Amino acid sequence: MASRYAGHAMGLGEAMKVAGLGCRSGVPVHEVLAALTAALAEHGLVGSALGALATIPIRAQEPALQEAARLLSLPLTVPSAEDLQQAETLTHSSASLDATGLACASEAAAIAAVGRNGILLGPRLVIGNVTCAIAICKEGS
Structure with missing residues (x-):
């Protein structure tokens, strides 16, 4: 899988x-x-408003994530391990760290997928057994 997604065509400043x-x-x-x-x-x-979904390598083949991407007509991207490790997260979960080696898998995936100049809109949200975080990057950043 690609390590980054360039995004759908966007207008200036989007x-x-x-x-x-x-x-x-x-x-x-x-x-x-x-x-x-x-x-x-x-x-x-x-x-x-989304250009892509992102996750970590150990969840790339998770059927529910693949199905969600299909239902939403969005690519499911998997950033590289190096990009995930470099991502600065807002949340520090010991459970995530133990399971994935990342302080917060969803935040790391979001920020790594948008690139170096990306920012998280806030900490991850937990719903049941799923975490979700939204990151943005200005075009051309």
Whole structure:
């Protein structure tokens, strides 16, 4: 899979937005969609505002994440391990650190997917067994 997503065509000044997702194995797609909807609403956004979904390598083949991407007609991107490690997260979860080696998988995936100049809109949101964080990057940043 590609390590970055260039985004859909955007107008000048429009920011690329990526939803980073973390989850437990076997999570149902409705939990993924609920977490996405809640995280977007938290920031006054709708699904059509997203350019991609992102996750970490160990979740890249998770059926619910792939199905959510398909239902939303968005690519599911997987940033490189190096980019994930360099991502600065707002949340520091010992459970995530133990399971993935990342302080927060969803935040790291979101920020790594938008690139070096990306920023998180806020800390990750937890809905059931899914975490979701939204990151943005201004075009040309």
